Amino acid sequence: MKKTFLLLFITLLMLGCKKSELESVNSSPAVAAYDVEAPPPPKEVQQMAPPKAISEKLLPDEDQSSQSPVAPKKIDTISKKIIKNGNMKIQVGDIKKAQTQVGEILKKNDAYIQNEQFQNTDMDDNLELIIRVPHKNFDALVNSFSDGVGSVLSKNISSNDVTEEYTNVSIKLANKKIYLEKYRDMLKNASTTKDMIEIQETIRELEDEIDIAEGRLRFIDDRVKYSTLKLSLYKEKVRSSSTSKIGFGSRLADSVTEGWNSFVSFLLGIISFWPFLLIIPVIIFLWRKWKAGRTKN
Incomplete structure (x- = not known):
C-alpha cells in the first residue's frame, strides 16, 4: 500500500515539473518573437559605426563646406566719420573763362555749387563759391583747381574726426x-x-x-558724405590811361578835393560848438565889467 502511494506521488511530481518547464518556455516573448516573427537586422545597420563624438555630427560634410563659403562675422561698430573742409583763393586772368572751367571740374567730380556770390569793385573782380563734393572726390577736386584754373594764392585743408x-x-x-x-x-x-x-x-x-x-x-x-570747399576766384583789374587814378593830374585833383572836404569838415565841427561861442562874449563882458569896477574902487 505504501509503495503504491509513493509511486503515485513520484508520477505526479514528474508531471508537474514537465508542465512548469513548458509554461516557462511558452511565456518567454523575447525568444518567441526572435525565433518566429523578428527578422534578422539589415546589413546596413550592422555595418554602420556609431560616431566617435557628438561634435562629429555637427561638422559639415566636405562637399557642402567646399560649396558654401562661411559667412563673415558681423562687426557691430561705427565706421570712421571724417569731415573734410577747405578754403582756396585763386587768381585768374578771366573770371568768365575760369567759371566755365570750374563748372567742368564740378561736373567731372559729381560736385555742385551750394552758394555763389560775385563782387565787382574798382580794384578787382571776386567770385565766391561754396562747393559740396562727395568725400571720395574731394582731393581730386582740389588738385584740379590747383593745376588748371589759375595761380593759387592761398589754400587751407582741414579734417575733423567726429567718430x-x-x-x-x-x-x-x-x-x-x-x-x-x-x-x-x-x-x-x-x-x-x-x-x-x-x-x-x-x-x-x-x-x-x-x-x-x-x-x-x-x-x-x-x-561726412559731402565735403565743403570755399573757392574764391580773384581777378585784379588792369588800369588803363583813361581810367587810371594814379597819374599826377588825378592825384592833384584828389588832393584838392580831399583838402576841401577836410576844410568843410573842420568848419562844420566849429559850427557844432555854437552854444560855447555864445557863452564866450558873455564871459568877456562880465570880466570887463568886473575889472572896471575894481579900477574905480
Whole structure:
C-alpha cells in the first residue's frame, strides 16, 4: 500500500515539473518573437559605426563646406566719420573763362555749387563759391583747381574726426528710444489722470530729445558724405590811361578835393560848438565889467 502511494506521488511530481518547464518556455516573448516573427537586422545597420563624438555630427560634410563659403562675422561698430573742409583763393586772368572751367571740374567730380556770390569793385573782380563734393572726390577736386584754373594764392585743408561724437549720440539715441517705448507702455496702464499727465510730459521730452539727436546724426552724415570747399576766384583789374587814378593830374585833383572836404569838415565841427561861442562874449563882458569896477574902487 505504501509503495503504491509513493509511486503515485513520484508520477505526479514528474508531471508537474514537465508542465512548469513548458509554461516557462511558452511565456518567454523575447525568444518567441526572435525565433518566429523578428527578422534578422539589415546589413546596413550592422555595418554602420556609431560616431566617435557628438561634435562629429555637427561638422559639415566636405562637399557642402567646399560649396558654401562661411559667412563673415558681423562687426557691430561705427565706421570712421571724417569731415573734410577747405578754403582756396585763386587768381585768374578771366573770371568768365575760369567759371566755365570750374563748372567742368564740378561736373567731372559729381560736385555742385551750394552758394555763389560775385563782387565787382574798382580794384578787382571776386567770385565766391561754396562747393559740396562727395568725400571720395574731394582731393581730386582740389588738385584740379590747383593745376588748371589759375595761380593759387592761398589754400587751407582741414579734417575733423567726429567718430566719437557720432558714437555717443547713437548710443544715447538708442537708449532714449528704449525708454520711450517703456513710457508708452506705462501710459497704457496708467490709472490716474496725474500719472497720465506726468508720463505724457516725459514722453514729449523724450521725443524732442530723439528728434534733436536724429537731426545731429543726419547733419554729421551729410558733412561726412559731402565735403565743403570755399573757392574764391580773384581777378585784379588792369588800369588803363583813361581810367587810371594814379597819374599826377588825378592825384592833384584828389588832393584838392580831399583838402576841401577836410576844410568843410573842420568848419562844420566849429559850427557844432555854437552854444560855447555864445557863452564866450558873455564871459568877456562880465570880466570887463568886473575889472572896471575894481579900477574905480
